[in-house]
Amino acid sequence: MDKFTVHQGVVIPLDRSNVDTDAIIPKQYLKSIKRSGFGVTLFDDWRYVKAGEPDMDHSKREINTDFVLNQSRYKSGSILLSRENFGCGSSREHAVWALTDYGIRVVIAPSYADIFFNNSFKNGLLPIVLEESIVDKLFSSVADETGYSLIVNLETQQVATHDGEHYHFEIDTFRKHSLLNGLDDIGLTLQHTASIRDYEAKRQQEAPWLFYEESEG
Amino acid sequence: MTGKTLYDKIWDAHVVREDASGSTLLYIDRHLVHEVTSPQAFEGLRLADRNLWRKASIVAVPDHNVPTTSEHRGNGTAGIDDPVAKLQIETLNDNCRDFKLTQFKIDDIRQGIVHVIGPEQGAILPGMTVVCGDSHTSTHGAFGALAHGIGTSEVEHVMATQCLIQKKMQNMQIVIKGSVAKGVTAKDIVLAIIGKIGTAGGTGYAIEFAGKGITDLSMEGRMTVCNMAIEAGARAGMIAVDQTTIDYVKGRPYSPKAEHWDTAVNQWQDLHSDSDAVFDQVISLNGAEIKPQVTWGTSPEMVLAIDKNVPDPSQEQDPVKRVAIEAALEYMGLEANQAMTDIRVDKVFIGSCTNSRIEDIREAAKLAKGAKVSSNILLAMVVPGSGLVKQQAEKEGLDKILIEAGFEWREPGCSMCLAMNADKLESGERCASTSNRNFEGRQGQGGRTHLVSPAMAVAAAIHGRFTDSRGEV
Numbered sequence: 001m002d003k004f005t006v007h008q009g010v011v012i013p014l015d016r017s018n019v020d021t022d023a024i025i026p027k028q029y030l031k032s033i034k035r036s037g038f039g040v041t042l043f044d045d046w047r048y049v050k051a052g053e054p055d056m057d058h059s060k061r062e063i064n065t066d067f068v069l070n071q072s073r074y075k076s077g078s079i080l081l082s083r084e085n086f087g088c089g090s091s092r093e094h095a096v097w098a099l100t101d102y103g104i105r106v107v108i109a110p111s112y113a114d115i116f117f118n119n120s121f122k123n124g125l126l127p128i129v130l131e132e133s134i135v136d137k138l139f140s141s142v143a144d145e146t147g148y149s150l151i152v153n154l155e156t157q158q159v160a161t162h163d164g165e166h167y168h169f170e171i172d173t174f175r176k177h178s179l180l181n182g183l184d185d186i187g188l189t190l191q192h193t194a195s196i197r198d199y200e201a202k203r204q205q206e207a208p209w210l211f212y213e214e215s216e217g
Numbered sequence: 218m219t220g221k222t223l224y225d226k227i228w229d230a231h232v233v234r235e236d237a238s239g240s241t242l243l244y245i246d247r248h249l250v251h252e253v254t255s256p257q258a259f260e261g262l263r264l265a266d267r268n269l270w271r272k273a274s275i276v277a278v279p280d281h282n283v284p285t286t287s288e289h290r291g292n293g294t295a296g297i298d299d300p301v302a303k304l305q306i307e308t309l310n311d312n313c314r315d316f317k318l319t320q321f322k323i324d325d326i327r328q329g330i331v332h333v334i335g336p337e338q339g340a341i342l343p344g345m346t347v348v349c350g351d352s353h354t355s356t357h358g359a360f361g362a363l364a365h366g367i368g369t370s371e372v373e374h375v376m377a378t379q380c381l382i383q384k385k386m387q388n389m390q391i392v393i394k395g396s397v398a399k400g401v402t403a404k405d406i407v408l409a410i411i412g413k414i415g416t417a418g419g420t421g422y423a424i425e426f427a428g429k430g431i432t433d434l435s436m437e438g439r440m441t442v443c444n445m446a447i448e449a450g451a452r453a454g455m456i457a458v459d460q461t462t463i464d465y466v467k468g469r470p471y472s473p474k475a476e477h478w479d480t481a482v483n484q485w486q487d488l489h490s491d492s493d494a495v496f497d498q499v500i501s502l503n504g505a506e507i508k509p510q511v512t513w514g515t516s517p518e519m520v521l522a523i524d525k526n527v528p529d530p531s532q533e534q535d536p537v538k539r540v541a542i543e544a545a546l547e548y549m550g551l552e553a554n555q556a557m558t559d560i561r562v563d564k565v566f567i568g569s570c571t572n573s574r575i576e577d578i579r580e581a582a583k584l585a586k587g588a589k590v591s592s593n594i595l596l597a598m599v600v601p602g603s604g605l606v607k608q609q610a611e612k613e614g615l616d617k618i619l620i621e622a623g624f625e626w627r628e629p630g631c632s633m634c635l636a637m638n639a640d641k642l643e644s645g646e647r648c649a650s651t652s653n654r655n656f657e658g659r660q661g662q663g664g665r666t667h668l669v670s671p672a673m674a675v676a677a678a679i680h681g682r683f684t685d686s687r688g689e690v
Contacts, residue, residue, distance in 0.1 A: 017537055018516050022656045027637045031301040033256035033308050051662035054301050085417040091352040093368035114452045122370035174240040189378040199233045209473035210246050213273045
């Protein structure tokens, strides 16, 4: 996984609550067996006029000019600003892959759905929780200024504006450490192989039916 | 010391280690795998040259992408028209072969929706920790298990380590006081709960459902309730073990063998919250007040009883909510203050991991018997949750009743719940659906989904619009 330390980027405002993972990446693209290539179909239903299919040339599709991703002022954006309960619904990690593949490195919202939040950290995408009043303020700043950008510092856990305001955000220490160092969770867990084996041996004594090699059927 | 909740008990029994920050390695007993969220995990294992920690913990099945018409199901994966879908299912076949995993393939009678076949095979047992790369894994909490949906990176992590890195959630109890009225189903109960607490109301919690309205339910009904815990934001929903649970589990292929049965049942007796357990939040609903529910918007929390009117955004004080209501009405093609019973329907879908079990099909057939699907309905389909559910329904003659009434009787799969296969809505079409999500475009771009129980779906099919299913029997 890529390291995340400091990121500066243009903010893309997506002023909706309950943005679900079906909206982030519609189901027809989940048939892919790869982790990459989802950026071009990020927010597909909102971004294009007609429904897309996986085998299309997406550069030839008619775009919905009202949608933020299609507005020139947000073209280079890499920080997504949204509303409460972002990423609700399906567990599809494809939603995170679509955001990162598009170039999003940070999401800022008042709250997230649990599975999406968790998936983000596994892919170097930083989901930041800021109070609703601050999010409101950021939405109006973005509307007022073309090219409005923010600086996100993971080490100091701060979002900074160009006029010198700083907003602190909370993050779990384990997740922060993993992101800062680009660590692989599986490698970390496998350092505890002996503990897992010990647990299994004890558990198998207590509940042998959990360890059947195959069903009776 | 205060008592423990059911969640506390299962959590404590699965902690391998915990670090100072509370980050915990939680041991996983059962891992369900399907074709959509697993290929990248298998690929990750291969790239890192890692093997699976405990193969026997995995049960795999293709469900999201499979066709449901009989002409496409006679010939295994060769019958799938869509080359992209076909490749994904073949990839699951290849991965299960290479890693030597148990898979119920597309033409196996045991194939079906992962959250239907797991319990059906006895692969979900009380006290287990269960994961699957699918948010509706919360279903399995109905067995007094701790079950939650995970992303693909976590699928790979569990495959490689048998553990999940987790922080403990908070405890919420939702009590349905007293019995629900006759004709009110598990789906109505859970929709009413989501209407009350909202789609983010359970975020960060494990929800335990309790009270007479819950314990009265069959295992099928309990699975329907826990299935939609995620639509209230909770990764895990659960229900204490009782005799209903134990009776269901007994004698299934993966259940404890005779020599272990008594020990298992003895351990399972403790799988309930202690009387002095403390929940971080407790919410109560009066069972008698719950009526058949219909969603009107594009989030499961946008739900009302059938006798209500569509909300009026001008009455909403909160500006963010007002905008959401306006956007939902626009997308759904509905007018403020319109009676729910005036909403006409184009298609009807009975199926999904929420409502495709034998009890659901029986309920549908009971209402459909002797009736006819209304002439304005373009398609009414019943998609059983598994090959075994289908077989059982056919043994009982339910398929004939449904076909006679004008429903299509399909092969098992996720089907139009998420429309990854050919079963989908056209833009602007309105569907009465027994599935779990009414998001924009969920059942096809521009499609309009109303979530209901199987009984309400049949009533809508017969009348061509929503109506109180309790008038039908």
